[in-house]
Structures are given as structure tokens and as C-alpha cells.
Amino acid sequence: MNNFTFCSPTEFVFGRDTEQQVGQLCLKHGASRVLIIYGGGSAVRSGLLDRVQQSLTEAGLPFDTLGGVKPNPEDDLVREGIACLVGQEGILILAVGGGSVIDTAKAIAAGALYDGDFWDFYAGKAKIERALPVGVVLTIPAAGSEGSGNSVITNTATGQKISLRSPEHLRPVFAIMNPELTYTLPPYQTASGICDMMVHIFERYFTNTPDTSITDHVAEGVLRSIIEQAPLVLQAPTDYGPRANIMWAGMLAHNGLCGTGHEEDWASHFMEHELSALYGVTHGAGLAVIFPAWLAVVSVRNPRKAIQLATNVFDVPTFGLRPEQIIAEGIHRLRAFWHSLGLPTTMHELGVTDPDIDALVNNLHVTKGEPIGSYVRLDRTLTREIYELAR
Amino acid sequence: MNNFTFCSPTEFVFGRDTEQQVGQLCLKHGASRVLIIYGGGSAVRSGLLDRVQQSLTEAGLPFDTLGGVKPNPEDDLVREGIACLVGQEGILILAVGGGSVIDTAKAIAAGALYDGDFWDFYAGKAKIERALPVGVVLTIPAAGSEGSGNSVITNTATGQKISLRSPEHLRPVFAIMNPELTYTLPPYQTASGICDMMVHIFERYFTNTPDTSITDHVAEGVLRSIIEQAPLVLQAPTDYGPRANIMWAGMLAHNGLCGTGHEEDWASHFMEHELSALYGVTHGAGLAVIFPAWLAVVSVRNPRKAIQLATNVFDVPTFGLRPEQIIAEGIHRLRAFWHSLGLPTTMHELGVTDPDIDALVNNLHVTKGEPIGSYVRLDRTLTREIYELAR
Numbered sequence: 001m002n003n004f005t006f007c008s009p010t011e012f013v014f015g016r017d018t019e020q021q022v023g024q025l026c027l028k029h030g031a032s033r034v035l036i037i038y039g040g041g042s043a044v045r046s047g048l049l050d051r052v053q054q055s056l057t058e059a060g061l062p063f064d065t066l067g068g069v070k071p072n073p074e075d076d077l078v079r080e081g082i083a084c085l086v087g088q089e090g091i092l093i094l095a096v097g098g099g100s101v102i103d104t105a106k107a108i109a110a111g112a113l114y115d116g117d118f119w120d121f122y123a124g125k126a127k128i129e130r131a132l133p134v135g136v137v138l139t140i141p142a143a144g145s146e147g148s149g150n151s152v153i154t155n156t157a158t159g160q161k162i163s164l165r166s167p168e169h170l171r172p173v174f175a176i177m178n179p180e181l182t183y184t185l186p187p188y189q190t191a192s193g194i195c196d197m198m199v200h201i202f203e204r205y206f207t208n209t210p211d212t213s214i215t216d217h218v219a220e221g222v223l224r225s226i227i228e229q230a231p232l233v234l235q236a237p238t239d240y241g242p243r244a245n246i247m248w249a250g251m252l253a254h255n256g257l258c259g260t261g262h263e264e265d266w267a268s269h270f271m272e273h274e275l276s277a278l279y280g281v282t283h284g285a286g287l288a289v290i291f292p293a294w295l296a297v298v299s300v301r302n303p304r305k306a307i308q309l310a311t312n313v314f315d316v317p318t319f320g321l322r323p324e325q326i327i328a329e330g331i332h333r334l335r336a337f338w339h340s341l342g343l344p345t346t347m348h349e350l351g352v353t354d355p356d357i358d359a360l361v362n363n364l365h366v367t368k369g370e371p372i373g374s375y376v377r378l379d380r381t382l383t384r385e386i387y388e389l390a391r
Numbered sequence: 392m393n394n395f396t397f398c399s400p401t402e403f404v405f406g407r408d409t410e411q412q413v414g415q416l417c418l419k420h421g422a423s424r425v426l427i428i429y430g431g432g433s434a435v436r437s438g439l440l441d442r443v444q445q446s447l448t449e450a451g452l453p454f455d456t457l458g459g460v461k462p463n464p465e466d467d468l469v470r471e472g473i474a475c476l477v478g479q480e481g482i483l484i485l486a487v488g489g490g491s492v493i494d495t496a497k498a499i500a501a502g503a504l505y506d507g508d509f510w511d512f513y514a515g516k517a518k519i520e521r522a523l524p525v526g527v528v529l530t531i532p533a534a535g536s537e538g539s540g541n542s543v544i545t546n547t548a549t550g551q552k553i554s555l556r557s558p559e560h561l562r563p564v565f566a567i568m569n570p571e572l573t574y575t576l577p578p579y580q581t582a583s584g585i586c587d588m589m590v591h592i593f594e595r596y597f598t599n600t601p602d603t604s605i606t607d608h609v610a611e612g613v614l615r616s617i618i619e620q621a622p623l624v625l626q627a628p629t630d631y632g633p634r635a636n637i638m639w640a641g642m643l644a645h646n647g648l649c650g651t652g653h654e655e656d657w658a659s660h661f662m663e664h665e666l667s668a669l670y671g672v673t674h675g676a677g678l679a680v681i682f683p684a685w686l687a688v689v690s691v692r693n694p695r696k697a698i699q700l701a702t703n704v705f706d707v708p709t710f711g712l713r714p715e716q717i718i719a720e721g722i723h724r725l726r727a728f729w730h731s732l733g734l735p736t737t738m739h740e741l742g743v744t745d746p747d748i749d750a751l752v753n754n755l756h757v758t759k760g761e762p763i764g765s766y767v768r769l770d771r772t773l774t775r776e777i778y779e780l781a782r
Contacts, residue, residue: 003406008399014652015394210631212641221612225588225605241602244392248651249605257648260639261405387459 001211001261007167008255010147011174014248016240018178019137022052022094023059029173032090037081037105039070039097043139048181052137058326063094069090072276072283073100075155077087078118081108085132094135095172099143099152102136102329106151106170109134122162123151128169136175141182142193142284144200144254146175154277158296161273167256175252179243187234191341194246197253198223199287199296203266206298206305206375211315212262219258222249223313241254265354268294271383274364279352288343289350292335293390298376299327305375307332313365325371347391351357357387392602392652398558399540399646402565407631409567410528413443413485414450420524423481425454426474426685428496430461430488432531439513439572443487443528454485463667463674464491466546469509472499476523478644483564483751485526489584490534490543497542497686500525507568513553519560532573532638533584533675535567535591535645538738542670544670551758552668558647568642570634578625582732583675585621585637589614590678594657595650597689597696597766603653607699610649613640614704621732658764659685662774665755670743679734680741682745683726684781689767690718696766738782748778 011029013021026034034056036049043049046068056063066081081104086090093113095105109132111118120126136146145151149167154160164170185193205219226249232242252258271294272286299306303323310316310330318326335345344350361384364372371377378386402420404412417425425447427440427657434440440456447454457472472495476482482503486496500523502509511517536542540558545551555561576584592610613686617640623633643649662685663677690697690706694714701707701721709717726736752775755763769777 001406001639003409005402005404007402009396011396013396015392018394021678086490135667144669211635213620214613214643216607217612217616217619218643219612221608221610222605225608228608231606241392244602244652245605248392252605252609366545 001207001215002263004261006256006260008147008171008257010172010255012147012177012251014177015314016180018176019048019051019181020055022135022137023055023057023061025176026056026061026092026094026135027059029092029135030090031061031092031133034061035081035108036063036065036091036094036096037069037101037108038065038067039101040068042184043096046181046184048137048139049096052094060339065072069097069101069104071100072154072161072280073104073154076117078107078111078153082111082118085112092133092135092173094137096137096139096356097142098138099145102134102143102145102172103151104152105134106131106145107153108132110166110169121166122155122164128166131169133173134170136172137180137181138175138177138247140185140189140193141250142188142196144197144328146172146177147251149254150254152273156270159277159388161277161342162367163269163273165182175251177247180239182243182247183238185237186343187237188285189282190233190237191230191343192282192288193250194226194284195288195338195342195343196284197250197288198226199268199291201258202270202291204262204264205309206265206304207262208375209262215258215260215262220312221386222252222258225249225391227337228315234341240361263372263374265375267378270372271360271386272363274360274367275352277363278356278359281350281352285343285350287360288338288345289347289390290386292331292345293386295331295334296389297382299331301376303327355387355391357384360387392606393600393654397647397651399538399562399648401563401646403538403568403642404565405568407569407571409444409569410439411446411541413526413528414446414448414452414676416565416567417447417452417483417485417526418450420483421481422452422483422524422528424479425452425483425485426472426475426499427454427456427485427487428460428492429456429458429497430492431459433451433575434487437572439528439530440487442728443485460488460492460495462491463545463552463671464495466544467512469495469498469502469544473502473509476503478603483524483526485528487528487530489529489531492734493525493534493536493563494542494544497522497536498544501557501560509544509727512557513546513555519557520631522560524564525561527563528572529566529568529638529771530572531576531580531584532641533587535588535641537563537568538642538646541645541713543664550668550754552664553758554664566642568638570631570638573634573638574629578628578629578733579676580673581624581628582621582734583673583679585617585675585732586729586734587675588641589617590659590682591644592649593682594660595653595655596700597656598653599693599766600653601718606649606651606653609620611703613643613649616640618704618728625732656764656766658769660757661763662751662777665751665758666743668754669747669750672741672743676734676741679729679736680781681736681777683736684777686722686725687780688777689771692767694718716737746782748775751778
């Protein structure tokens with residue numbers, strides 16, 4: 001196990017009707033004014049935004065609102081948010097939505113206290129030294145941004161989709177998680193979110209770091225729960241129990257707990273970000289396409305964790321099977337599971353029938369350098385092989 | 392799953408040589424002066440206390456020291472610590488040791504900012520409203536106090552051993568966890584710590600709350616890792632990997648993560664506290680005696696979680712076995728596991744050859760009321776049955 005620091009100070013307030021506490025939580029975390037960030041119409045239509053505003057009003061907190069965050073959130077809206085805040089003090093940025101809304105809120109929170117353009121942080125030209133507090137009312141369990149110190153923003157001018165990590169400054173101060181708010185999430189979005197959280201775990205699980213029993217077992221536990229609960233959520237979208245289990249799993253998958261002491265990988269995410277940037281696909285569905293191809297290619301070179309995943313999570317029997325058979329069966333069960341949730345596992349199924357593999361490979365290595373990943377170091381030859389296999 | 396709030400803000404700094412960061416961590420968390428609390432001679436003999444003091448000196452932090460904390464820590468030393476602090480400001484209480492030292496530090500931290508006697512908090516006569524920050528350099532993985540908001544202190548005048556819970560005020564601000572500091576822990580103390588952490592999970596796992604898949608799977612993962620790593624630690628006490636896994640497991644077992652959304656039980660802990668208070672036995676070893684007896688008695692009345700534990704953690708096969716056989720085999724495997732670590736599983740093996748069962752039952756219900764526990768509500772008849780079975 002490697003040395004590590006783990007600090008997840010977010011106050012998670014989980015359960016039915018918890019959004020009614022949002023005003024008091026904003027006060028508790030020092031707000032004297034709130035900027036609400038939200039996405040499309042669903043937070044408005046469902047009445048959630050009204051309830052949030054009412055709670056703020058009851059707490060005596062003035063607020064502004066900024067809607068219109070889109071999936072794969074963009075830099076322009078971040079700048080608009082930052083511009084709203086000029087000259088204001090005691091602001092808390094309140095994200096009401098899923099990962100895209102939270103990531104936008106985090107970018108605004110960091111950019112508002114920085115003299116230059118916020119994109120400097122994402123481009124690696126500047127380091128976040130302080131940020132406004134971010135609060136969350138979560139509506140989509142997927143990105144895990146409610147518990148993470150990460151934010152992913154797309155630069156519309158350059159087409160780059162970049163993930164920024166700053167655990168000290170970007171972790172939300174509180175996150176309200178009411179599973180009932182996820183009842184209306186459509187099946188495809190539900191399934192994509194489930195895939196996203198599973199791959200958040202895989203990116204940490206596939207490591208060469210030795211002696212990681214405790215973190216591996218926790219990760220395997222979260223994965224087993226997701227695999228058990230996901231079909232129940234899709235069968236009965238308004239059953240509280242499965243929705244609650246999936247919602248909490250999504251946070252645990254990405255607050256760092258499933259990677260303590262590990263060297264992490266993240267090549268699959270980098271490769272998917274290029275797919276999203278070029279074809280605008282849903283991130284989680286893109287991962288369902290990229291990850292099995294990644295796994296097939298890396299397992300040939302480094303079988304250890306693929307065998308562990310197959311046996312400990314997918315219950316592949318080891319008796320009488322060769323390692324490559326165990327791995328193949330594990331990958332088969334993973335694909336079959338994602339298929340059963342209605343997810344694609346090839347670019348063709350994803351609707352990308354004629355992918356520009358050259359562009360994907362080029363964009364990937366221009367953005368992320370070469371090689372990428374750590375479980376197996378991937379040069380252009382291997383990333384091309386993965387994209388080709390994912391066709 | 393029940394509604395819950397989960398907030399574990401402690402900064403965990405884990406790994407080799409991390410105690411060298413203690414001065415900087417104290418500064419980061421606002422200290423301008425430090426009171427070091429420690430136990431017997433081992434922190435002195437090993438040179439750890441010297442290294443800690445050197446790091447504080449390098450950080451320019453003045454400090455005082457208060458040693459002599461004993462297992463089952465007592466109220467007198469807490470009062471001595473509080474008296475040290477009169478008139479001082481900007482103090483951080485630094486615990487260098489295991490659970491007893493940390494619990495003493497927490498009691499001092501709360502008592503120092505209270506006008507009355509600190510015991511009021513433990514006796515339920517007052518509620519903690521503020522406390523000094525507590526930092527930790529952990530040397531014994533067991534109590535989980537490095538990540539919890541709990542503190543257990545024994546009142547020498549009344550003989551009461553009481554656990555106080557105040558997650559908002561008693562969670563340490565940082566905890567340094569260097570597995571190498573645990574290499575010299577004797578086998579019996581190592582094993583007792585392992586039992587303590589397992590029962591911290593069981594107290595949460597045994598619940599009637601429905602729909603707790605995610606929390607159950609995380610708990611089962613931590614238990615499986617402990618069961619896998621514990622024999623390795625005892626075989627090779629100076630191997631880093633197993634010591635590291637056990638150390639992190641001890642924190643996860645008790646920071647609340649393994650109980651999110653559950654109604655918890657804690658009857659076994661209450662029953663063991665009486666055993667410790669009357670006979671001065673090691674807490675973890677006492678739990679190895681009480682818990683299997685508790686499990687045998689409650690499973691007859693409420694078999695659900697005992698079957699789940701037997702199958703998901705101890706791999707008891709279900710095919711062809713009746714529920715009571717599965718449970719019996721699970722309890723057998725648990726006892727056999729603890730025996731294999733050198734722990735007692737009866738009072739006789741623990742050295743309590745003629746227990747005063749009347750006194751244990753009376754003290755228990757005088758301190759904790761009647762009934763106790765929640766998985767099965769235990770009246771005097773049932774707690775007597777458990778103590779008798781544990782003889």
C-alpha cells in the first residue's frame with residue numbers, strides 16, 4: 001500500500017425530504033448569499049427548484065439563479081457564473097442537479113476568487129489556492145462529484161474536455177442526497193450513471209500497487225452492491241431502497257475511498273472523454289464501450305487484477321479454467337451485465353457507426369501526452385488497438 | 392435505509408514516516424501550542440515521543456506533555472489534563488497512542504471549554520457544544536477512535552465505564568497512521584484490537600433496517616479483509632502490507648461508514664463494558680467472549696443477519712443446511728477464527744473463572760436501562776442468558 005492522505009469532509013445529508021434542510025445547511029456553512037446553479041427544465045418541472053428557493057427564503061438567504069447547464073458542461077456558462085459574482089461576498093454556490101451542474105458550480109467557485117481566466121486551472125497553467133464553498137442538492141447518481149474534489153469542463157473553442165482535481169478546494173461542503181429525487185430519471189440515464197460509478201471504481205482497482213487488501217475488498221463490496229441493486233432500480237424506478245443504495249454507492253465510488261493507497265489508472269476515462277468531446281455521447285454509455293475494450297487489451301499484458309475482478313465480483317469459478325479463460329469470462333459477464341441494463345458496449349451500438357480513430361488517438365495524446373494510464377502504460381499503438389476493439 | 396447524516400472530516404495521513412508531518416499538521420489545524428497525551432513507556436522507549444516533539448519544535452510549536460494514560464482510561468487523568476490548560480489559548484490536544492490515549496485527549500478537549508466537570512457529558516447531564524481540536528498519532532489499530540466521534544472513559548469513583556458520542560465535536564482534525572508504529576504491538580494486543588474492530592462492524596451490521604445493501608456490502612468487505620490479513624499480521628508482525636491493511640480497516644470499522652442508514656445495536660459493547668469495569672479485562676478480548684454468546688441468543692429470535700454474515704463473510708454453504716445449521720456453523724467459524732488468533736471466547740478462557748453474573752446484569756441495566764440493544768431488545772432475562780452462555 002502506498003502512502004496516502006484521505007480527507008472527505010463533505011457533510012452528507014441523506015434521505016427523504018432532506019432538500020428541506022438546504023437553507024439551514026447554507027447558513028451553517030457560512031453563506032450570507034447563494035448562487036443556485038441548475039441544468040435544464042427537470043429541476044423546475046419537478047418543483048425541486050421551488051422547494052430549494054423556499055428553504056433559502058425561510059433561512060433568510062437572498063439568492064440568484066443561473067440555469068442552462070448542459071451535459072458535458074461548457075466553459076462559457078462558467079464565465080457567466082463568475083461574472084454574476086463580481087463584488088459580492090459570503091457567497092455559497094449551490095448546485096441543484098447532477099455531475100455537470102456540480103462541476104460547473106465547482107469551476108465557478110474556483111474561478112470567482114482568481115484574477116485570471118478560470119480555464120487556466122484546467123489547462124494546468126495555474127493551481128487553485130482558494131475557492132468559494134459549494135453545496136449540492138443531488139438529482140443524478142453517477143459522476144460522484146457530490147463527494148469528490150474533481151470537476152470536468154469542456155472548452156468549446158478547443159474541443160478539449162479536461163478533468164481538474166483539487167481535493168482540498170473543490171470538495172462540496174455539504175451534499176443533500178434524497179433518493180426520491182432520482183425516481184424520474186429515465187432508464188438510459190440511470191444505467192449510464194451506474195456504469196460511470198462502476199468505472200470510477202475500476203480506475204482505482206486496476207493498479208500495480210501491492211498489499212491493497214482492505215481497499216480492494218471495499219471496492220469489491222461497492223461493486224457487488226451496484227450489480228445487485230441496478231436491475232432492481234430499472235425494474236421498479238420508484239422503489240426507495242434500490243434507488244437509495246445506488247445513490248450512496250455513486251458517492252462511495254468516487255470520493256477516494258475505493259482507491260486509498262493505490263496508484264490509479266484513469267486511461268479509460270481519458271479515452272472516453274475524447275469520444276464524448278468528438279461525438280457528444282453520454283459519458284457513462286461511452287465508458288461501457290471503452291472499458292471492456294481497455295480491459296481486454298491490458299489483461300493480456302497484466303492479468304492480475306482482471307482475474308481478481310472476475311472471481312471476487314463476477315463469481316467466475318476458477319476450477320479447471322486457465323487464467324485467460326477466467327478473464328474472458330469476467331469480461332463477458334461485465335458486458336452482459338451492462339447490456340442487461342440497456343447500455344451499448346460497442347461504438348456501433350452507441351450510434352458512432354464510422355468513428356474517426358485517427359482523430360480520437362491524436363486528440364487523446366495531444367491532451368494527455370504519451371503514454372497514458374498506469375496499470376499498463378498505453379502508447380499510441382495500444383490506445384489505437386483499444387479504440388479499434390471498441391468499434 | 393434510514394435517513395442519515397455522515398460527515399468524517401478527519402484528515403488521515405497514512406503511511407511510512409508520516410509522524411514527521413505532525414508539527415506541520417498541528418500548524419495547519421490552527422494550533423499555537425500543543426498538549427501531548429500519551430500512555431505508558433512504549434511511546435517513550437520506541438523513540439516516537441522524541442520524534443513527535445522534534446517535529447513540533449521544528450514547526451515552532453511549544454508543547455506540554457501528560458503521560459500515564461492506562462487501558463480503560465480513567466477520569467482523574469482527564470481532570471489533570473484539563474487543569475494543565477487553564478488560561479492557555481490556541482491549544483491542540485495531541486494524542487500519541489491508541490484508543491485509551493485518544494479517548495482521554497477527547498475528554499480533555501471537551502472538558503477544557505466547559506465550566507462544570509467534564510463527567511457531566513458522560514453522565515448525560517450536559518451536551519458538548521464546543522471542544523478543542525484533537526490530533527492523533529496512532530500506535531494501536533483497534534478502537535477506531537482516530538476516526539470516530541466517540542470517547543469511552545471510566546469513572547473510578549462509581550466504577551462506571553461510559554461511551555460518549557459527539558461526532559460534530561469529538562472527531563479528530565487529523566490522524567497520522569504509520570503502520571510501522573504497530574510492529575512492536577504484542578500478539579495478544581494485536582488480536583484484541585482486531586476483535587474490537589470486527590465487533591464495531593457487527594454492532595452496525597446487526598440491524599432490522601431494510602434495504603441496506605450498499606452499507607452491508609462495504610461492511611462485509613472490511614470484515615473479509617480483516618479475516619484475510621489478521622493471520623498474516625500475527626505470522627509476520629513486521630510485514631508492512633498486512634499491518635497497513637489492518638490499520639486502515641480499524642478506522643473504516645468505526646468512523647460510521649459501516650453503519651450509514653442503519654439502526655445500530657451496541658448491546659455487546661455495553662455488556663463488555665461491564666465485564667471490563669468489574670474485572671479489568673482487555674476490551675477486545677472481552678468482546679471475543681461476549682459477542683458469540685450474544686449472537687447465539689439473538690439469532691434464535693432474529694435469524695436474518697446471522698445467516699447473511701455466515702454466508703457472505705464466512706462462506707458457509709447454504710445448500711442442504713437448515714437456517715439454524717447455517718447460523719451455528721457461522722458462529723463456529725467466528726469462534727474458531729478468534730481462537731486461531733489466540734483470543735479467548737469464554738470467560739473461563741479470559742481468566743474470569745467465577746463471574747458474578749448478578750452484578751454484571753445489575754450494573755448493566757442500572758447504567759444502560761432496560762431493555763438494551765435494537766436487533767433484539769434484551770431484558771434482564773436475556774442479558775443474563777448471554778452472560779451465562781459466555782461463562
